[in-house]
Amino acid sequence: MLARAVPCRPCRLTNARLAHTLRTYKEDPRWPGWEVIVGIEVHAQIKSRTKLFSDALTSDPGVSHNAHVSAFDAAFPGTLPRLNPICVDLALRTAIALKSDVQRRSTFDRKHYFYSDLPAGYQITQRYEPIARGGVLHLSSSEIAVGIEQIQLEQDTGKSTFDARHRVSTIDLSRAGTGLMEIVSQPDMRSPEEAAEYVRSLQALLRSVGSSDGNMEQGSLRCDVNVSVNKPGQSPGTRCEIKNLNSVRFMMAAIASEVFRHISVLKSGESVSQETRGFDEDSGVTFRLRSKEDAPDYRYMPDPNLPPLLLDTTRIERIREAMPELPDETRARLQILGLSRRDIDVLTSIDSGWEVGYNGEIGKGATAYFDALSVGRDPKVVVNWMTHELLGQLTIRRKTFRENPLSLEQMGSLIDLVQNGVITGSSGKTLLRHMLDHPSSEMPIELAGQLSLLALQEGDSLDQLCAEAIAALPEEAEAVRRGNVKVLNKLTGRVMKSSRGTADALSARKALERLLIPGGANS
Numbered sequence: 339m340l341a342r343a344v345p346c347r348p349c350r351l352t353n354a355r356l357a358h359t360l361r362t363y364k365e366d367p368r369w370p371g372w373e374v375i376v377g378i379e380v381h382a383q384i385k386s387r388t389k390l391f392s393d394a395l396t397s398d399p400g401v402s403h404n405a406h407v408s409a410f411d412a413a414f415p416g417t418l419p420r421l422n423p424i425c426v427d428l429a430l431r432t433a434i435a436l437k438s439d440v441q442r443r444s445t446f447d448r449k450h451y452f453y454s455d456l457p458a459g460y461q462i463t464q465r466y467e468p469i470a471r472g473g474v475l476h477l478s479s480s481e482i483a484v485g486i487e488q489i490q491l492e493q494d495t496g497k498s499t500f501d502a503r504h505r506v507s508t509i510d511l512s513r514a515g516t517g518l519m520e521i522v523s524q525p526d527m528r529s530p531e532e533a534a535e536y537v538r539s540l541q542a543l544l545r546s547v548g549s550s551d552g553n554m555e556q557g558s559l560r561c562d563v564n565v566s567v568n569k570p571g572q573s574p575g576t577r578c579e580i581k582n583l584n585s586v587r588f589m590m591a592a593i594a595s596e597v598f599r600h601i602s603v604l605k606s607g608e609s610v611s612q613e614t615r616g617f618d619e620d621s622g623v624t625f626r627l628r629s630k631e632d633a634p635d636y637r638y639m640p641d642p643n644l645p646p647l648l649l650d651t652t653r654i655e656r657i658r659e660a661m662p663e664l665p666d667e668t669r670a671r672l673q674i675l676g677l678s679r680r681d682i683d684v685l686t687s688i689d690s691g692w693e694v695g696y697n698g699e700i701g702k703g704a705t706a707y708f709d710a711l712s713v714g715r716d717p718k719v720v721v722n723w724m725t726h727e728l729l730g731q732l733t734i735r736r737k738t739f740r741e742n743p744l745s746l747e748q749m750g751s752l753i754d755l756v757q758n759g760v761i762t763g764s765s766g767k768t769l770l771r772h773m774l775d776h777p778s779s780e781m782p783i784e785l786a787g788q789l790s791l792l793a794l795q796e797g798d799s800l801d802q803l804c805a806e807a808i809a810a811l812p813e814e815a816e817a818v819r820r821g822n823v824k825v826l827n828k829l830t831g832r833v834m835k836s837s838r839g840t841a842d843a844l845s846a847r848k849a850l851e852r853l854l855i856p857g858g859a860n861s
């Protein structure tokens with residue numbers, strides 16, 4: 339019975355995982371008669387100021403070569419690792435957010451291989467006893483839950499670059515030793531789209547807990563994708579692993595290309611052999627790196643310099659209590675406020691920096707900005723201004739939300755001016771564009787005055803504009819006088835145009851009626 343399923347080691351089958359295994363097969367028109375299974379290993383760089391086992395600073399992309407390297411990162415003999423507690427705390431935040439089972443005792447192993455960007459000749463990882471096991475990630479825009487197999491801490495490598503012109507390889511150790519979390523999923527995805535959704539949901543989750551900035555383009559999140567193909571109802575096929583995919587788009591293309599390759603191998607009567615493959619971004623196909631037979635022997639062994647990591651309940655509970663709101667909780671809350679799914683998608687997917695920093699302080703995130711703006715204001719009005727106007731105008735200017743120059747006070751006051759009829763909606767938009775083009779600390783009300791954008795109230799100046807419109811369009815005015823009120827729209831349009839949007843359409847229409855139809859309803 340499902341509810342009684344007992345977790346088993348080493349990969350704990352949670353109830354969610356078991357329930358998911360029972361997912362019904364849905365035919366995909368791209369590959370009718372075949373079922374696709376995808377499991378993903380994500381390497382996420384831990385957002386810590388210093389490295390996993392040394393005091394050297396972690397680096398942003400673009401930092402000069404070998405700028406941040408300690409003697410330990412360069413594998414000087416006699417240097418010893420010292421575990422960075424911040425990296426552990428951030429991995430714990432991730433584990434708790436993924437409902438993973440934090441292990442009270444975990445250990446570190448050496449994975450040996452020879453490569454020029456790995457000065458020690460081994461990488462420290464957690465092969466046998468990872469920091470967390472099990473867990474689940476609910477995909478944001480579907481009902482699907484993907485099981486998590488385990489989360490392990492490990493070191494990143496350096497970077498080697500081959501300069502073909504000068505025929506030299508350069509080694510940059512600034513990245514060497516940066517903390518990574520390897521998050522291994524269960525094979526629970528069934529299409530390239532679900533894989534993409536998994537990665538995006540995971541990115542959102544990591545950002546919300548502040549444990550990684552999860553940026554694939556900048557290399558702070560990298561994916562290895564495992565793909566297999568089987569006939570529906572049969573057991574899973576042999577998996578091939580595609581290494582080091584650095585964009586969601588390429589990952590989807592790599593999965594599709596691999597699925598077609600497996601199908602053609604199987605159709606030709608042969609069997610798929612387990613391989614590690616790469617993805618060629620130009621041709622859009624995967625290529626063989628090595629087969630299972632020539633897989634390297636990593637000679638795993640416990641690292642003798644690192645004692646087991648023992649975590650007491652107090653430390654785990656302290657972190658659990660300080661957990662910020664998670665993306666699915668945010669979505670549920672925004673839904674209750676009456677926001678549409680589309681608006682929620684936009685708001686929560688904006689690359690806006692830190693929703694919540696490591697110390698729990700609110701950053702300049704889009705949802706935090708929205709939350710602060712909607713205090714005392716209609717959330718639907720606020721989200722409209724944010725998603726349609728502010729984001730729209732930022733996008734036109736090729737700016738991200740991080741570069742939004744409008745303070746909360748300025749944006750809030752702009753919304754209030756429009757809501758209270760001090761400026762019209764169209765003047766509000768003009769003002770917003772002006773404030774984006776000329777960032778300053780001036781408040782919108784002052785700027786509206788300087789730019790003559792204050793709404794024309796009913797009275798002399800509006801009447802003046804109406805009189806001018808009547809003089810400019812005598813035939814239309816006559817038609818209205820004869821009772822054809824439809825033509826009022828044209829005259830109203832004229833007034834709006836000459837007022838440069840500062841006239842309110844309804845007031846202008848009323849004023850025109852009063853001037854043209856004496857004794858009419860509005861006189």
Ligand SMILES: Nc1ncnc2c1ncn2[C@@H]1O[C@H](COP(=O)(O)OP(=O)(O)OP(=O)(O)O)[C@@H](O)[C@H]1O
Pocket residue numbers: 375376377378379522523524525526564565566574575576577579
């Ligand atoms: N039949 C399958 N089809 C697709 N994916 C699978 C299948 N079986 C397992 N997987 C996925 O393969 C991945 C295996 O990752 P794991 O880190 O455990 O081992 P590995 O790839 O052998 O080791 P390494 O970390 O050295 O790459 C998991 O994400 C798992 O979900």
Ligand SMILES: [Mg+2]
Pocket residue numbers: 379520522
């Ligand atoms: Mg792995």
Ligand SMILES: [Mg+2]
Pocket residue numbers: 379562579
């Ligand atoms: Mg792997």
